[in-house]
Ligand code: C2E
Ligand code: MG
């Protein structure tokens with residue numbers, strides 16, 4: 335009896351595993367096809383200055399324009415791109431596309447804007463990544479400081495990755511550096527102090543707990559103070575309510591990014607916003 339059960343469990347388990355790896359393989363094949371067919375697009379989400387309401391910074395976020403399944407968010411496919419190494423060509427495309435878009439906006443004589451791009455740890459396998467990015471920016475004729483590279487705190491702390499060296503290489507070329515999802519990755523503060531970082535992004539898990547939980551509010555306050563002591567701008571991610579926005583402003587946070595203001599949207603929807611300059615709505619009390 336027990337033996338039989340055991341065997342059934344085993345069969346059930348392998349069946350489940352097969353289904354899972356089958357799905358992965360399909361996704362991998364589909365992604366290889368998507369890379370060739372150029373099915374990725376970038377959406378842009380504004381970051382709003384909490385003091386002035388000005389909009390001069392955007393985060394570029396990848397989407398997969400799937401021929402049958404529509405617009406897909408990166409949560410499902412970025413891990414597969416990372417596992418397969420496809421993140422290297424796709425990541426390079428992301429940088430090129432964001433820089434190309436920046437140059438188009440410059441050509442249109444829109445007010446200058448800083449665009450932030452997310453980098454995966456795998457992209458640092460290319461030791462010359464900073465040089466490669468610098469070349470892309472220079473060829474497009476935009477100042478390097480118009481591009482900010484977002485690296486998550488966990489990537490920075492990953493073993494076998496000299497985060498400090500990688501960030502220095504970017505910074506020496508005039509490119510900007512942001513630490514993404516800050517507060518979730520146990521970054522040693524003495525380590526952070528030695529890094530050339532321009533921006534700290536407070537992870538949205540802290541922002542969503544800000545109102546209900548005094549401990550979270552204390553942590554966010556500490557992150558903002560730390561960021562300022564390091565000479566960084568502090569951006570809050572995932573700001574969804576006016577209460578959060580006001581609270582962040584009281585704590586001295588510089589910028590906010592979230593659905594309260596704008597969802598990530600295609601570049602043509604960004605243009606009127608950049609043109610508009612200041613945004614009085616949702617301005618803090
Ligand atoms: P992230 O860099 O932390 O990006 C912020 C995520 O929060 C985005 O999800 C954005 O759409 C979402 N978000 C913005 N405002 C709000 C809000 O008010 N509420 C909530 N609940 N969410 C909000 P998205 O676009 O699905 O991207 C997820 C993650 O995928 C990103 O997290 C980033 O780690 C990764 N990613 C996106 N684009 C790229 C890329 O081009 N390259 C790499 N390597 N990773 C990327
Ligand atoms: Mg990011």
Ligand code: MG
Pocket residue numbers: 514515535537571
């Ligand atoms: Mg983030």
Ligand code: MG
Pocket residue numbers: 515537538571
């Ligand atoms: Mg995040």
